[in-house]
Amino acid sequence: xxxxxxxxxxxxxxxxxxxxxxxxxxxxxxxxxxxxxxxxxxxxxxxxxxxxxxxxxxxxxxxxxxxxxxxxxxxxxxxxxxxxxxxxxxxxxxxxxxxxxxxxxxxxxxxxxxxxxxxxxxxxxxxxxxxxxxxxxxxxxxxxxxxxxxxxxxxxxxxxxxxxxxxxxxxxxxxxxxxxxxxxxxxxxxxxxxxxxxxxxxxxxxxxxxxxxxxxxxxxxxxxxxxxxxxxxxxxxxxxxxxxxxxxxxxxxxxxxxxxxxxxxxxxxxxxxxxxxxxxxxxxxxxxxx
Amino acid sequence: xxxxxxxxxxxxxxxxxxxxxxxxxxxxxxxxxxxxxxxxxxxxxxxxxxxxxxxxxxxxxxxxxxxxxxxxxxxxxxxxxxxxxxxxxxxxxxxxxxxxxxxxxxxxxxxxxxxxxxxxxxxxxxxxxxxxxxxxxxxxxxxxxxxxxxxxxxxxxxxxxxxxxxxxxxxxxxxxxxxxxxxxxxxxxxxxxxxxxx
Numbered sequence: 001x002x003x004x005x006x007x008x009x010x011x012x013x014x015x016x017x018x019x020x021x022x023x024x025x026x027x028x029x030x031x032x033x034x035x036x037x038x039x040x041x042x043x044x045x046x047x048x049x050x051x052x053x054x055x056x057x058x059x060x061x062x063x064x065x066x067x068x069x070x071x072x073x074x075x076x077x078x079x080x081x082x083x084x085x086x087x088x089x090x091x092x093x094x095x096x097x098x099x100x101x102x103x104x105x106x107x108x109x110x111x112x113x114x115x116x117x118x119x120x121x122x123x124x125x126x127x128x129x130x131x132x133x134x135x136x137x138x139x140x141x142x143x144x145x146x147x148x149x150x151x152x153x154x155x156x157x158x159x160x161x162x163x164x165x166x167x168x169x170x171x172x173x174x175x176x177x178x179x180x181x182x183x184x185x186x187x188x189x190x191x192x193x194x195x196x197x198x199x200x201x202x203x204x205x206x207x208x209x210x211x212x213x214x215x216x217x218x219x220x221x222x223x224x225x226x227x228x229x230x231x232x233x234x235x236x237x238x239x240x241x242x243x244x245x246x247x248x249x250x251x252x253x254x255x256x257x258x259x260x261x262x263x264x265x266x267x268x269x270x271x272x273x274x275x276x277x278x279x280x281x282x283x284x285x286x287x288x289x290x
Numbered sequence: 291x292x293x294x295x296x297x298x299x300x301x302x303x304x305x306x307x308x309x310x311x312x313x314x315x316x317x318x319x320x321x322x323x324x325x326x327x328x329x330x331x332x333x334x335x336x337x338x339x340x341x342x343x344x345x346x347x348x349x350x351x352x353x354x355x356x357x358x359x360x361x362x363x364x365x366x367x368x369x370x371x372x373x374x375x376x377x378x379x380x381x382x383x384x385x386x387x388x389x390x391x392x393x394x395x396x397x398x399x400x401x402x403x404x405x406x407x408x409x410x411x412x413x414x415x416x417x418x419x420x421x422x423x424x425x426x427x428x429x430x431x432x433x434x435x436x437x438x439x440x441x442x443x444x445x446x447x448x449x450x451x452x453x454x455x456x457x458x459x460x461x462x463x464x465x466x467x468x469x470x471x472x473x474x475x476x477x478x479x480x481x482x483x484x485x486x487x488x
Contacts, residue, residue, distance in 0.1 A: 159423035239455035
């Protein structure tokens, strides 16, 4: 995904910040161990959020110390492998692979060749990941194909295109058999996926218009995009995701998840709408942290 | 039945005041207003019932007598029920299907109708809403209101969409973004990425 789902660091308590960072570093290590050496290149905040969501609420935060992949001289506190981290690691690899494959068809010859090379390079990583989440692999492929079809048709409804991506993300949480949790998680992930798709489309709007590419928001509103209406429908998705969130238990991970949902997401949305997002998205959350 | 103290998230030794506070916060969280028209309204209602029962049970245990009159009463049927529609029997069938969560069938039935009036658009919007297609829902509700401006049901639906839904916000997160001025936003955005100097 794209890094839109992140916490607001200044509003996080120390221990919650440590938990977030250890989850992020743990996910990196887990990706390397389970999928292969190139996998951590695709590490991102969105899947850190997913790992936090999928964690068993009863499980305590028990970080261990491990070497940083980016800088092996440094030791960092990180979460040891757990089912939630493993699932998030595999799913992120699967999504990365299918997005690359998707890109190969859409891009020009040379860029396509470049992507083809990259995807060949991570084929082993993808295979290892997909072997453990066959269902997600299948549905991701299906939904991205559906999305591709809709985009090629120039679908005028942004709900329909967003639905494909939302359904993709919805499939990221396997059913547990517990009705309340499953229904709430479905709604949370659906609307989070819808929001990510729309914020990404809004972020790319000017670029797509200049390049004459399909953009779901331009297709819905025409040349004059009604930002107010767009904001309204995106706020609505955030609200539906938050209300679903409140029906589930997350134990010690509640605070950081709340920070992301109630502060991080609305702030990123504001930044994308007022154009300041491009400049800040590349910075790391813990850039100057010792 | 679950341990009532666990339901309220307090210890067995909590004071009456603490219990009341925990109860109030939970009741605020699962209040029907926060889940009006939400597809998960029934789950919130369940939670509310559980909390009320736990609170009543604790009060009963502590006082030794059951004070029925004190029973918290945030219950009520607040799930959106599509009950109107005295006219076309097909429409009431669509409403039944939507209430039962049978969206595909409801949609097929609507598509097969020759004449599109306000109710047709309202029900199309309701189906879109249930699917999470919020933009199409709002567009359909708007057409329904334009066609029948005096219908309160359609108006309410449109108002709900224009308000962008509603959700409980935990303490400390109340009114964050909308209440902020431009400078505060920039400050917070700076925080979002750790700023350049902290």
